[in-house]
Amino acid sequence: MSSKVTTLPAPPATDKAVRTAARPTEQQIASRAHQIFLERGATPGRDLDDWLQAERELTAATKSHDSPRPAALSRAPLANPRPSR
Numbered sequence: 001m002s003s004k005v006t007t008l009p010a011p012p013a014t015d016k017a018v019r020t021a022a023r024p025t026e027q028q029i030a031s032r033a034h035q036i037f038l039e040r041g042a043t044p045g046r047d048l049d050d051w052l053q054a055e056r057e058l059t060a061a062t063k064s065h066d067s068p069r070p071a072a073l074s075r076a077p078l079a080n081p082r083p084s085r
Contacts (some may be wrong), residue, residue, distance in 0.1 A: 022059075022062050022063065023059065023062065024055065024058035024059060024062060029051060029052075029054045029055050029056055030051075032054035032057060032058055033050040033051045033053070033054040034050075035054075036049050036050045036053055036054055037060070055073060
């Protein structure tokens, strides 16, 4: 008796899955918000502002890392260059 293992293909990535992967985690936001709180002198009362600023910064940083970059032009010489006239 032989047993076969069937591997199913991974489902295609959805727009929601791609957007979710590009978002910072709550832990990352909380850590950055705490840094912002300390940088402005640890004065209480602006926790929501700190959180929103941290979320904006991290989201912008994530997007800049995920954005496609133009490919660098190759500076290697051509394999069969044409003779100049």
